[in-house]
Amino acid sequence: MANAAESDDGRSSPPGDFAWGATLPDDDPVMKDAAVGRRDAILFVIDLSRPMHALATRAGQAPETPSQSALRLSLHAVRTAIRHRIFAQDHSLAGILLYNTSQSAGTRFPHIVVHEELREPGVETVLKIDQLLASSAQQLTAEYGCVEKCAVGDVLWACNSLFVHAPVKLARKQICIFTANDNPHGKDKKATAFARQKAFDAMAYKIETIIFPLVRVEPAGQFNMQLFWQGIVQGNGEEGMAVGRSGLGDWRDLEAPIRIKDADTRHVARLTLSFGDGLECAVSVYSLTREAKRPIPVKLSKHTHEEVKTQRLCVDMEKQDVLLPSAVKHFLTYDNRQLYFTAHEMEQLKCFGPPGFWIICFKALKHLDPVFHFRAAHFLYPNEVAMRGSTKLFAALLIKCLEKQVMALCRYIPRPREPPQLVALVPQDTQRDANGKQTTPSGFLIVFQPFADDLRERVALEYNRPTASATAVEKATEHVKRLHISCQPQSTYNPVLIKHRRTVESVALKEKVEKETAEQRLEKDRLMDQTWPRVDEQESGPVR
Structure with missing residues (x-):
């Protein structure tokens, strides 16, 4: 705990980020989402130009052997991120946008296809991504086309339009762009200036732009952010999906294992x-x-598969009429008398x-x-x-x-x-x-x-307590000390939730449900025996 500091005029300045006459600190994570009912939204923007079909590696990551194209790396990362949001952030919105296509769909801008509208992601979204992953490069080119003349300014404009027409109010908006082209407009200064103007407009609407670059194997080289993309992401804040002032996204955040449900x-x-x-x-x-906790199960109708809703009605047993709330009274028995209260009086009692x-x-x-x-x-x-x-x-x-x-x-x-x-x-x-x-x-x-x-007082019970030898007490003390670990609740994974998520996800995607075999359980017991030596009667003596 730090004490208050003295300001220039002699007054005590508040601790931390408070300032006299100030409204709210800008970097306070608590105040980032002060509106009730607002949700987070993210748009995954994937480039379909010819460089995306070449073998590539993730920029900014450890060296790896290239085995997939830049487009497949992007789709795998988006699929993992969508699955994470379905489980960890079940009320957030997500959408997928493809650009540098020969056709346009879902928007008025040319060479842009809205593959998935901005909505709560579900099984359909994951299955659509699986269809893209199952298609070859020739099939994707035949279905969507492959051009390199889409204006990045139009892409940002289309994303802004999707955020504006979102079905709910948004608290946080992000655009994640996957591309292998570090200079899409080349020497076209007019298109570059237009893209930077739309990026500035997106920042004015508090839209954060993140770039996930991919480096092609042939021709070998690096992804140079300074050629074009640095002017698009400049001015981004330090908050967000591991994005710094460079505007580069962290691939590890997208492809991290889904182990914990976010608690914002x-x-x-x-x-x-x-x-x-x-x-x-x-x-x-x-x-x-x-x-x-695990989500509450929803009851569905057997015939229509619609959600069953419960409705409570008060009926007069004599006339079989539905009673209005004003016609219902409550009573309390006191001294063999019934004291009646109206609904308004019952509310006043509370x-x-x-x-x-x-x-x-x-x-x-x-x-x-x-x-x-x-x-x-x-x-x-x-x-x-x-x-x-x-x-x-x-x-x-x-x-x-x-x-x-x-x-x-x-x-x-x-x-x-x-x-x-x-x-x-x-x-x-x-x-x-x-x-x-x-x-x-x-x-x-x-x-x-x-x-x-x-509060209740603890009363010690008198009974014949069993006694243990000094060796048994020493072993038990050692076990108790091992149980004390330094950890944070936010980093402790719940195996019940993890198993529930895997089972539901496997059933929804029609995949094989993984079950723990007897050999796996015996292996866990063997590892525990090695880590935790047993306190048996031969070592410590019997307990009397």
């Missing part, structure tokens, strides 16, 4: 933080790392006050007991857009909490008609890695606390 930081609620009578600031609540945070007191951080943890924490951040001056008040509270090493105990009502919860606002300062990139933003962690009647 998402906006939960916009509330107020009350300090007392007449003093409050606007804040936003964000979800952090949470448990990934209302404990307006949603928000109310500071009760401050306590030292040493009183935060990890034993009290019973659910995942949230993150609190100021909302300058909803109430001007919230950043200043929020930063002042954060400074004092970091200086005095205290936390704020609050009453928290997340939504109307929900019971209040006791939470602790734990201060958190900004942390950066060796490259200066922010890894932890400034703000408060919302740690949920139990109430007094939720």
